[in-house]
Amino acid sequence: MKAAGYAQVMSSEVTSKKAWEQVVDWVEQRVLSGELVVGSTLPAERDLALRVGVSRPAVREAVRTLQASGVLRSSVGAGGSGGTTVTGVPHQALTKLLRMHVALASFPATDVTQVRVVLERLSTSLATQRADSEQLAGMRAQVELMDDDGLSIEEFNGHDTQFHVAIAEAAGNRLATDLTVAIRESMRDPILEGLYALDDWKRVRGLLRTEHHAVLSAIEGRRADEAADLVEEHIRAAFARMSWLHDR
Amino acid sequence: MKAAGYAQVMSSEVTSKKAWEQVVDWVEQRVLSGELVVGSTLPAERDLALRVGVSRPAVREAVRTLQASGVLRSSVGAGGSGGTTVTGVPHQALTKLLRMHVALASFPATDVTQVRVVLERLSTSLATQRADSEQLAGMRAQVELMDDDGLSIEEFNGHDTQFHVAIAEAAGNRLATDLTVAIRESMRDPILEGLYALDDWKRVRGLLRTEHHAVLSAIEGRRADEAADLVEEHIRAAFARMSWLHDR
Incomplete structure (x- = not known):
């Protein structure tokens, strides 16, 4: 489905987006499409960095942001973002x-x-x-x-x-x-x-x-x-x- | 002013808070007390790391979170968090x-x-x-x-x-x-x-x-x-x- 109006503005901004914002967008798009649901596990930090084409610190910054939004949760004891799952606690x-x-x-x-x-x-x-x-x-x-x-x-x-x-x-x-x-x-x-x-x-x-x-x-x-x-x-x-x- | 109820619960959690969360709290407390207002400049990244007693990456993670909340804004061209000012764009x-x-x-x-x-x-x-x-x-x-x-x-x-x-x-x-x-x-x-x-x-x-x-x-x-x-x-x-x- 093509997106007009707001969405066009958003996509024209993508080029100037910072690394951590690209990771946030990557997660957000998959939440909105239903690919990621509550309970889904995020790819490990290094894999996510490779997929989005950014550094691991950028992934970590994005994960913190999404934790603060109540969209992600880190399981205790798990390393990287391998223990990071999707939650819904707004x-x-x-x-x-x-x-x-x-x-x-x-x-x-x-x-x-x-x-x-x-x-x-x-x-x-x-x-x-x-x-x-x-x-x-x-x-x-x-x-x-x-x-x-x-x-x-x-x-x-x-x-x-x-x-x-x-x-x-x-x-x-x-x-x-x-x-x-x-x-x-x-x-x-x-x-x-x-x-x-x-x-x-x-x-x-x-x-x-x-x-x-x-x-x-x-x-x-x-x-x-x-x-x-x-x-x-x-x-x-x-x-x-x-x-x-x-x-x- | 002493804080009871919710606030007591919050402060008892501080001990187990992660480094980036401590930085978010540092900023939040100063916003709530009115010490930081729209237009205020945040201390440089290294100074903030020293003051809160955390690493510089932890400061960066916290700054990203507060940027995503529309509470902080980074000025173009400025390095560290020296160019990070308080804004109010929710x-x-x-x-x-x-x-x-x-x-x-x-x-x-x-x-x-x-x-x-x-x-x-x-x-x-x-x-x-x-x-x-x-x-x-x-x-x-x-x-x-x-x-x-x-x-x-x-x-x-x-x-x-x-x-x-x-x-x-x-x-x-x-x-x-x-x-x-x-x-x-x-x-x-x-x-x-x-x-x-x-x-x-x-x-x-x-x-x-x-x-x-x-x-x-x-x-x-x-x-x-x-x-x-x-x-x-x-x-x-x-x-x-x-x-x-x-x-x-």
């Missing part, structure tokens, strides 16, 4: 990517919050329909832990994150879950910094508790639209309170 | 990541489509409110190009993509735009393959034209809710027609 890579680019302001906090609202509306609505009793108990546990006045801001925020992650996981949409987790992680440091600087943390904590309990009740009551609306209100209200994020 | 990295993981089925097509619906509803609604006359003309041009019966399936699909990208860009939310583009790109190959295999392409083409014109009219008429609903119907209908994607 979660950590996505989180790292978003976290770095939020920090670099490639993605402003207001944009990130808008996207978070639509993703968490989706997750909450799905979770309300799909969560089993164990998943509901997991959400409730996090909300009840947040009622403890003895928690540090950081501990409170940890349970807050875990509550939202539990909802996303119960939704059963892997992309929505991974993006939700990645977005929360990407905002973690600036949010924590801001919470520590608050002079009315106890008031904010009270508001957060009320909002979380309301969301949980709607989910437990299987009221999907109400749960989605409450999550949206909660995220928007929380962002409105965090004035230090608005110009980031 | 678009290509995000597209590559999602495309690979859709191909590896880490993200099933049904999950991706659900997320696409909520992102494109958001983009369309924002674009309806914000698009200037030039952006509206750009959308119209793509829709009118699709009315040409002489286009190949691939050319038609290219304009289809560009119409949706034009909407996302007019929305002015960078994360939503990048995710929309990345998701469309990630589904490009399987969609094209399936379109080529259709025996009623002309009927499908007619439906796509009608749907695109309807979305465009609602955007031009500044009817945000209607435009968002039409985009959702369009994406869901298109996915329903693409039976070959349903079990991916």
Whole structure:
């Protein structure tokens, strides 16, 4: 199949591509064509270097890049790239990517919050329909832990994150879950910094508790639209309170 | 600021981290703390190797990984990592990541489509409110190009993509735009393959034209809710027609 548009631009760039990029492309093309699937073993480092016509260090650089993307995994104890197999674990890579680019302001906090609202509306609505009793108990546990006045801001925020992650996981949409987790992680440091600087943390904590309990009740009551609306209100209200994020 | 939860897990892993990962962490921590910003120059390769206590090849592997993430950029002609500066260009990295993981089925097509619906509803609604006359003309041009019966399936699909990208860009939310583009790109190959295999392409083409014109009219008429609903119907209908994607 011939490729036009984007793909033509890509192939015209191939000539100027660096050695390690050629190796990344070699792997990527075989993943996209289905020749390499999860569990496939990559050729040994020296063979791959010969096939692509690059040096072994270039292969190693490419393999590192694809490991960081969650596309390759090295088996412990195996030498070269002979023990390098294809995997499909995007979660950590996505989180790292978003976290770095939020920090670099490639993605402003207001944009990130808008996207978070639509993703968490989706997750909450799905979770309300799909969560089993164990998943509901997991959400409730996090909300009840947040009622403890003895928690540090950081501990409170940890349970807050875990509550939202539990909802996303119960939704059963892997992309929505991974993006939700990645977005929360990407905002973690600036949010924590801001919470520590608050002079009315106890008031904010009270508001957060009320909002979380309301969301949980709607989910437990299987009221999907109400749960989605409450999550949206909660995220928007929380962002409105965090004035230090608005110009980031 | 002390870090708990996730961060504690991360730091306990540091001891077992590979040399290149330690360098990635070194850069990442400085990006997250704001010490490195867009435009900052990275220490030269040998200095960075000394500071982190790893070999120069390990630094190079880490730099490649961060280049692939759109976090670092090498200036042409500069040697070592002395010409390596911090940048913030997540678009290509995000597209590559999602495309690979859709191909590896880490993200099933049904999950991706659900997320696409909520992102494109958001983009369309924002674009309806914000698009200037030039952006509206750009959308119209793509829709009118699709009315040409002489286009190949691939050319038609290219304009289809560009119409949706034009909407996302007019929305002015960078994360939503990048995710929309990345998701469309990630589904490009399987969609094209399936379109080529259709025996009623002309009927499908007619439906796509009608749907695109309807979305465009609602955007031009500044009817945000209607435009968002039409985009959702369009994406869901298109996915329903693409039976070959349903079990991916």
